[in-house]
Amino acid sequence: MPGIGIPPLEANLPPIVKRNYGKWITHEHVRPGVIKHDSETGESCYTVRVGMPPNARLSTHTIRLFCDLADEFSEGYFRVTQRNSFEFVGVLRERIDALIARLDKNGYPVGGTNRSLHNTTCCTGYMHCHLAASDPAAIMKAISDMLIGDFKTERYPAKLKISGSGCINNCGEGSCADIGIVAVHRDLPPIKEDKIGGCDIQLVISVCPTGAIKPKGPKMVEIDPKRCIHCPACSVACAAMAPIGSANGDGVAIVVGGKAANTGDGPAMAKVVVPYLPNNPPRWPEVTDAVRNIIEAWVRGARKDERVGDWISRIGWEKFYERTGLPLSFKVIDGYDARALERARTGVRFRW
C-alpha cells in the first residue's frame, strides 16, 4: 500500500554516475545526439539521446526493446529526459556507432542536442482526454516528420523546442516552448440539466475567470455567451458541463517565444501570434506551414545563440509579422484584465 515513497536515491543510478556523482567538470557536444561529460576522476561519460514518439505513450513492447538495448550498451540503465527523449548514459565511445545503427534499424532517430530541434512534446489529446480541442500528438507527429532533418543536424542558431497542448489548460506546456501549439475551443459549454444536480454549483461559478456563469435558481446555472472565453474551467469542475467542443468550433492557436532559461532576455511566456487555425486531421497542413514559416524566418534572421523569443525582442513584433508574413488579428491584442494594457505600445520607437 502507498506510503513507501520513491525508490532510494542510488537504486536506479548507473554505475558510472555513482562513481562520478557531483564530480563532473565539463561537457561537450560531440555530434548531434551525443554529449560527452568529463569528470575530475578522469572518466568520460558519453550520452546518446533518442527521439521518441510524440506524447510519450509507449507500448511495453517498445519499452522492453529499449531495456534490452540498455542492457547491451549502457550497463542496464537508461534515463528519460524532461522532454521525454530517451538517454543511454555511459555508452562506450567505440560502441556509439553500433548503438545508433541499432536504433536507426528500429526507426528511432538520434539527435536533439545543442543547436537543433529538441524532442517535441505534447499532451494526450484525443487519445485519452475529454477536454481536448485538437490532437497535439498528431500535429507533433506531422511537425516532427517535417523537421526530422533538423533533429539530426545542428542547423539552427540556437536550440528550438516545440510543444503542443490540447486545450488552454496547457498540460502539454505549449506556452513554455519556443514555438507552441495550443488548441482552443470556440463553443459554449453544454449544460446538462439532468446531471447538474451532482455538481458543486458554487465552485462552477467561482472558477469562471470572467464571471460569465450565474446561478439560475438553486440547482441550475446560466452562461452569459458574450463573456465566455471558452476556457474549459467549468468543464473541469463539473461533469454536467463537459465535454465542450465541436468539429468546426475547435482548432489550434500558435504561440511563440517562450523560454525558461535566464540567458538572453530571461524567462518568458510564449505570446499568441496565430489565434486560430482549423483542425484538419490527420496532418494539419495549415499548422505545419505556419510553423515552418516561423522557423525559416528565425533561421534567416537570428544571430548565433538567439532563441526565438530573444530574436523577436531584438527585431520587434512589427518585423516579426513582416518577416513571417503572418496576418495580425484583433484576437492577438490583449484586453483580458488590468495587466493587459501593459502590452499596448508606449512611446513611438517604431521599426518601419
Add this chain to the structure above:
Amino acid sequence: MEKIKLCCAKCGFVIEEYTADELANVPRKAKRHKYLLNKASICPSCLGSGRLKEVRGDDTTASPAPQEVAAASSAVAPTAHEKHAAMATPMMDELAKGPWPSHTAELKKTKYPSGMYEEALQKRTTQWGYGGYVSLPGVAAGVLVRASARPEITKGSNFVRIMDPCGNFFSADAMRKICDIADKHAYGLLHLLSTGGDLELLGIPTENLKAVVEEVTKIGFDVGSTGDDYRTSEECIGPAKCDLTLYDTLGFRYAWYKRFLDDIQYPRFPHKVKCKFAGCPNDCVRGGQKADIFVCGVFRDLPKINQEKVAAWVKGGGDIATICAGCPGRCLQWDAKKGLSLDGDSCMRCMYCINKIPGVRPGDDRGVAILVGGKMRGKYGPMLAKVLVPFIKAVPPDYKEVFDFIERLTEVYDEHARKKERLGDFLLRIGFDEFLRLVRIEPSAKNITEPRTNLFYHWEPEEIRDERRK
C-alpha cells in the same frame, strides 16, 4: 469504537474511514476529512460525481454489502479486458507513416481501443466524456478515471500514477517489472513520462486498481500526485550528469519526499501545488514557468574564470566574439593579451558564458532561490514565477531551513486561498506586498523588477507617528 466513514451519496461506496480519535489527534487526517467533505468527488465505483456522505457508527452499520459494490462497478466500470472490435483505421494508418517514430504504431501494439482515437480524428472532436481523480480506500491519491462518451467502443479507462525515481533514471530490470504489471492488468501502454514527471500505467479496469497499486508498491515504487496536493516534483539532472549544478537536486528531491510524503499522497490544499527543483538558472525543468514553488540554484559571487583554459578554447576555435556580444549584461570583454575580463556590477549570473566557455565556472557562494506562483493556466492565464527568497543556503542532508520555509508558505496558502485557486492567482488577488507580509519576509530589491508607479498604498493608524528628524 465509533467509525466515521465518507461514502458516495449514490452507491454508498466507502472512500475513506477514520476513527474519532484519529480526527482529534492526527492533523493531516483531520484536514483531509474536512477537505473531502467540502468538495465534490468522483466515486471510483459508480463514477458519479458529487458531495460525499458522512456516516457515523460502529463497524457494522451503514457499510454497503460488498456484492452491491461489485455489481455497481460492473455496470459502468471501465475494463481493459473488454473485446474491442477490429475496425478500419485510415487516419491512424496515415499517422503511422513518416520517418519519425509514431504514436499510433505504439497504440496498435497494445490493448488500447483504437476506435476512440480513430473516431476522434475522423469526427474532429474528442470521444471521451469526463475525467477526474478518485480516492480509493487507502489510496488517497494516484488514481485517475476517464469516462467514455462512446460506451459502445469502450466504457472508460483508469490510470495509476507512479512517482518517478530521482533523476528519471530507470534500471532496465525495474522497468521490465512495471511492464509486466501493465501487460497483466492494463492496456500494456505506459506514459513515459508525463509532463509533470510521473510514470502512468494506462487503461486499468476498476476491479484491478487495488491489485495494481499493491504490485507497484511491492516492486519498490509508490503512487500519488493527483488532486490538490504536492504534485510529483521534477528535478533537473543535477550532480548526476551535469557540471553546472549549484546544489544536489537529486538529494534535495529525495529529502523532499521523505519530509512531505504525506502531503504528496493526501490531497488537502486549495488546489494543486507543483514543485520543481532546478540546479542552476538554466532551469532545465521549466520551473520558472510551470511550478507553484520553484527552487532554483543560484550563486552570489562572480563566475570563476580560468584564463588558461579560456585562451586554449579561443585558440581551438571558440567563438568568443559572439559570447561577448550575446552577454545580456554586456559585461564580458576579451583581449588576446589580458584574457577575459568581467564587469562585476552588471553581471546577472545568467549562466550564458558558463554554458558556452569551458574555462568559466560558477562561483563558490552557492545556495537556492525560491520562486512562487508560476502556472500555465489557473484563473488568469500563464504566469511566470516570482522571486520570494533571492538566496538561502541549502544544507544537506535534510535541507531543514528551506523546507521549513516552504511549509510556512503552504500553510499561508492553505489558510488564505480560495478553493481551486492556484498560488499564482492567490498572489494576484491579495497582492504581492500582502503575501510577503503573510509569509513574514523582509522585502528586498531582488523581489521586484521595479518599484510601483502609483501611490495607492494604505497606512495603518499605528504606523502614523512623528518621523521628523529631531
